Amino acid sequence: MELEALFSLFKKPFTVKYPFEPSPAPEGFRGRTEFTDECVGCGACAAVCPPKAITIVDEKKTRTMRIDHGLCIFCRSCQDICPWEGINLTQKFEMATLNRAESYDEIEHDLILCQGCGKVITTRRHMEEIRKKIEKVGLLDKDRNNIESYCISCKKDQFAREAIEASQPI
Amino acid sequence: MLDKMVNYCRKKSPWLLHVSCGSCNNCDIEVLAALAPRFDVERFGGVLKPNPRHADIIVVTGIITLKTRDVLKRLYEQTMDPKAAVAIGSCAITKGIFNETYASYGPADKVIPVAAYIPGCPPRPQAILHGVVTALNALWGE
Amino acid sequence: MLRTHLRENVLEVTPTRRNRVFIKVQNGSHRQAVKLFQDMGGHLSVISSVDLGEELELVYHFEITPLQVSLKTSAPRGNPRIETISDFYPSAAWYEREAMEMMGIIVVNHPDPRHLFLPDDYTEYPLRRY
Amino acid sequence: MDVVVQFGPQHLALAEPERLKVYAEGEKVINVDITMGYNHRGVEKLAERKTYEQDILLVERICGICSMSHPLAFTQAVEDIAGVTLPERAEYSRMIIAELERIHSHLLWAGIAAEIIGIETLFMYTWRDREFVLDQLETITGNRNHYAWNTVGGCRKDITEKQIPGLLTALEVVERRTEHYIDSFLRNRTIRARLVGTGTLPRDDARRLCTVGPLARASGYAVDVRKDDPHLAYDRVDFEKIVLDEEDNMARAKVRLLEVFESVKIIRQAVAALKGLKGKEIAVPVKEIPPGEGVGRYEAPRGEVFHYVRSNGTFYPERVKIRAPTYANVQAVPVMLEGDTLGDVPITLASIDPCFCCTDR
Numbered sequence: 001m002e003l004e005a006l007f008s009l010f011k012k013p014f015t016v017k018y019p020f021e022p023s024p025a026p027e028g029f030r031g032r033t034e035f036t037d038e039c040v041g042c043g044a045c046a047a048v049c050p051p052k053a054i055t056i057v058d059e060k061k062t063r064t065m066r067i068d069h070g071l072c073i074f075c076r077s078c079q080d081i082c083p084w085e086g087i088n089l090t091q092k093f094e095m096a097t098l099n100r101a102e103s104y105d106e107i108e109h110d111l112i113l114c115q116g117c118g119k120v121i122t123t124r125r126h127m128e129e130i131r132k133k134i135e136k137v138g139l140l141d142k143d144r145n146n147i148e149s150y151c152i153s154c155k156k157d158q159f160a161r162e163a164i165e166a167s168q169p170i
Numbered sequence: 171m172l173d174k175m176v177n178y179c180r181k182k183s184p185w186l187l188h189v190s191c192g193s194c195n196n197c198d199i200e201v202l203a204a205l206a207p208r209f210d211v212e213r214f215g216g217v218l219k220p221n222p223r224h225a226d227i228i229v230v231t232g233i234i235t236l237k238t239r240d241v242l243k244r245l246y247e248q249t250m251d252p253k254a255a256v257a258i259g260s261c262a263i264t265k266g267i268f269n270e271t272y273a274s275y276g277p278a279d280k281v282i283p284v285a286a287y288i289p290g291c292p293p294r295p296q297a298i299l300h301g302v303v304t305a306l307n308a309l310w311g312e
Numbered sequence: 313m314l315r316t317h318l319r320e321n322v323l324e325v326t327p328t329r330r331n332r333v334f335i336k337v338q339n340g341s342h343r344q345a346v347k348l349f350q351d352m353g354g355h356l357s358v359i360s361s362v363d364l365g366e367e368l369e370l371v372y373h374f375e376i377t378p379l380q381v382s383l384k385t386s387a388p389r390g391n392p393r394i395e396t397i398s399d400f401y402p403s404a405a406w407y408e409r410e411a412m413e414m415m416g417i418i419v420v421n422h423p424d425p426r427h428l429f430l431p432d433d434y435t436e437y438p439l440r441r442y
Numbered sequence: 443m444d445v446v447v448q449f450g451p452q453h454l455a456l457a458e459p460e461r462l463k464v465y466a467e468g469e470k471v472i473n474v475d476i477t478m479g480y481n482h483r484g485v486e487k488l489a490e491r492k493t494y495e496q497d498i499l500l501v502e503r504i505c506g507i508c509s510m511s512h513p514l515a516f517t518q519a520v521e522d523i524a525g526v527t528l529p530e531r532a533e534y535s536r537m538i539i540a541e542l543e544r545i546h547s548h549l550l551w552a553g554i555a556a557e558i559i560g561i562e563t564l565f566m567y568t569w570r571d572r573e574f575v576l577d578q579l580e581t582i583t584g585n586r587n588h589y590a591w592n593t594v595g596g597c598r599k600d601i602t603e604k605q606i607p608g609l610l611t612a613l614e615v616v617e618r619r620t621e622h623y624i625d626s627f628l629r630n631r632t633i634r635a636r637l638v639g640t641g642t643l644p645r646d647d648a649r650r651l652c653t654v655g656p657l658a659r660a661s662g663y664a665v666d667v668r669k670d671d672p673h674l675a676y677d678r679v680d681f682e683k684i685v686l687d688e689e690d691n692m693a694r695a696k697v698r699l700l701e702v703f704e705s706v707k708i709i710r711q712a713v714a715a716l717k718g719l720k721g722k723e724i725a726v727p728v729k730e731i732p733p734g735e736g737v738g739r740y741e742a743p744r745g746e747v748f749h750y751v752r753s754n755g756t757f758y759p760e761r762v763k764i765r766a767p768t769y770a771n772v773q774a775v776p777v778m779l780e781g782d783t784l785g786d787v788p789i790t791l792a793s794i795d796p797c798f799c800c801t802d803r
Contacts, residue, residue: 208573291503292587
C-alpha cells in the first residue's frame with residue numbers, strides 16, 4: 001500500500017475533467033432517443049415500448065408522435081423494431097432539465113382520412129412507402145388508383161357494391 | 171452583496187443527501203460512482219452526507235413506494251433551507267418502466283418539490299455531474 | 313419412490329426438460345413429501361403461489377441433487393388453508409409470509425403471520441388474477 | 443431485552459432503504475428483526491401485463507447490479523417452455539457479459555465493505571478499478587449497467603472483433619489489481635481485526651437455512667448453479683468452485699475476491715471460443731410460447747437467482763415468480779449476528795452482499 005501511494009505521485013490523475021472537457025459516449029451508447037427524417041409515422045415503436053414512453057395523438061389531419069425522455073428507459077426496442085430507421089438512440093446523454101415539460105422529442109405527420117367514414121387510415125408518408133413496396137412487387141392495381149383513400153371496412157363495402165353492380169343483368 | 175457572497179459559498183460546497191426510495195439500486199450506484207475517483211464530485215465541493223441536517227441538495231432515486239413516501243417527506247422537512255431536490259433516473263421522474271404498478275404513490279415531484287430532473291436509466295455519472303451543475307447554476311446563480 | 317410413500321395422494325407427475333419434475337399432491341399430504349425431501353437432504357429454493365381461478369396453488373421448489381422437484385398443492389379459493397412447512401425448513405417462513413399477503417393463502421400454524429413486503433394497512437391481495 | 447437499536451430506513455451503512463431492529467443486551471446482539479418492503483415495486487404483477495420481450499427489460503430493472511442475471515434466468519425459463527436451443531455464439535457472449543458483471547459486482551462489494559469498516563482508501567481504489575470493467579460493458583452493450591443484451595432465443599447485439607482487445611486488457615488490469623486487494627485484505631491489521639471471527643455462520647446452519655452463493659460457499663456448503671446445473675456454456679469451460687470453511691466474514695471476502703480470478707478465466711476461454719465461431723447466428727427466432735411451466739436458475743454474483751414462469755399460450759406470462767439470492771440469505775442474518783457486538787452489525791449485514799431491491803422486487 002505504501003508503494004502504491006508513492007507510484008501514484010507520479011501518475012497522471014485518473015479523474016476525468018468532465019464538465020470542462022467533453023467526455024463522449026462510446027459508439028453504440030444508448031442515449032437520448034430521437035426521431036429522424038426517415039420516420040413515416042407507422043407507430044411500431046409505440047407498440048413495443050415497455051414503459052409506453054412513445055405516445056401517438058391523432059388530431060384532425062395531423063399525427064403527433066412524442067417521446068418523453070423522462071419516461072424512456074433507453075432499451076433500444078424501438079430502434080430494433082423500426083423498419084424505416086426512423087428512430088434512433090443518439091450518443092447524447094446531457095439531458096438534465098429544470099423544466100419537466102420540455103424534455104421530449106416530437107415529430108408531426110400528415111394523415112390520410114377515409115373518404116367514406118372519416119376514420120384515420122395512416123400517415124401520408126407511410127402510405128407512400130407502402131405503395132413503393134407494392135409497386136416493386138408489381139401488385140398495384142392501376143385501375144383503382146384511389147383505393148387507399150378508403151379504410152378497410154369502407155373498402156369492403158365498395159368492393160361488394162362494385163361486385164353487385166357488375167353482376168346486375170342489364 | 172452579502173447574498174451574492176453567501177450564494178457563491180453555497181454553490182462551492184453543495185452537500186448531497188442521497189435518498190433511495192425504491193429504485194433498482196442502479197442510480198444509487200451511479201451516484202456513488204460519481205463520488206469515486208473517476209468522476210469525483212468533490213472537485214465541486216460535493217460531499218455525500220447521510221444526515222439531512224447537513225445537506226443542501228437531496229438526490230432522489232427510485233419510484234416512491236408505499237413505504238418510503240413518509241420517509242422521503244420527513245427527510246425533506248428535516249433538511250435545512252435553502253434546499254433543493256434533484257430527481258435522478260426515469261423512475262424518480264415518471265416511474266419509468268414501473269409506471270403501472272400498484273406499489274407506488276407516484277413520481278418524486280408528487281411528494282416533494284423537485285428542482286431538476288436528470289433522465290436516464292441509469293444516467294451516466296457524467297450526466298449526473300451535468301445535472302447537479304445545472305441545478306446549482308439555476309439555484310444560486312452562474 | 314414418492315409414489316410408494318404417498319400412494320393415492322399423488323395426483324399428477326409431469327417431467328420437463330433439465331431434470332425437473334413437477335409433482336402434484338393432495339392438500340395435506342404435502343407435509344409428508346416435504347419431510348421425505350428433507351431426509352434426502354433437499355434444498356428449498358422458493359415457494360411460489362399461483363392463482364388458478366377456482367383454486368390457489370402453492371408450488372414448493374426443491375433441489376435434491378441431481379434431481380429438481382417442484383411439489384404442488386392447492387386449496388379451494390373460498391377456503392385457502394394450507395399447512396405450514398416452516399418447521400422443516402426455517403427459510404420457508406418468509407416465503408409463506410409472502411404467499412399470505414400477496415395471494416391471500418392462509419398458512420395454518422405459521423409462526424409469524426405479519427406482512428412482509430406490503431404496508432401493514434394494505435388489505436388487498438395484489439397477485440390474484442381473477 | 444435491554445436496548446433496541448434501529449437501523450434505517452435512511453442510514454449511513456445502508457444504501458437502500460431497509461429497516462433493522464437490533465435487540466441488544468449491552469453491546470451483545472440478541473436478536474434482529476428485519477422489516478422488508480421499502481423497495482417493493484410489484485414486478486411480479488407488472489410482468490403479467492407485459493409481453494415476454496418487454497418482461498426481459500423489466501426483470502433487468504429489478505436490480506442494478508444483477509442486471510444480467512435476472513434476464514438470464516428469465517430467458518432460461520421461457521426458452522425451456524418454448525423448447526429452444528440457443529446458438530453457440532449467443533451462449534458464449536451471454537456468458538462474457540454475465541461474468542463481467544460478476545467481476546464488477548465483487549469489486550463493488552469489496553469497496554463497500556472497506557468503506558463500512560472505515561477504510562475509505564480501499565473503497566476509492568476498488569471503485570477506480572471497477573471503472574475499467576464498466577468501460578468495457580459500456581462499449582460492448584451500450585450502457586454501463588442495464589445491458590438490454592438478451593432476447594428470447596439469443597442476443598440482441600453481437601460482440602465485434604474490434605471490442606475484444608480492449609476487453610482483454612481490462613481483464614489483465616483487473617487480475618493484477620485483485621491480487622493487490624487480496625493482499626490488502628489478508629495483511630491489513632484493521633481489516634483482519636474487523637473481519638476474522640465475526641459474523642460466523644456454521645455449516646449446518648448454512649444448510650438448514652438454505653443459503654446460497656458466496657455466503658454458503660464460505661461456510662463450506664458447496665452450492666454453485668454454474669457447476670451443479672450448468673446452463674449456457676458453463677460445462678464447456680474450465681473453472682473452479684471456490685469453497686472455504688472458515689465460516690466468518692473474512693472467508694466471504696476471500697471467496698468473492700478469488701471468484702474474480704475464476705471469472706477472468708471464464709471470459710478468456712469464452713473469448714477464445716468466440717473467435718472460432720465467426721459469422722454464426724446470434725439468435726434463433728421464437729414464434730410462440732406454448733402453455734407450460736419452466737424454471738430458470740442462474741448463479742448471480744450474490745447467489746442463485748430463481749425464476750419460475752408459467753405461460754398460458756398467449757403473449758403474456760400467467761405467473762412469474764422471482765427469488766433473488768438475498769431473499770434466501772438475509773434470513774441467515776439473525777443467526778450470524780447472534781452474540782456479536784453492535785459494531786459488527788453493519789459489516790456482517792454487508793458481508794452477505796445484501797441487495798434489497800432484488801429481494802423486494
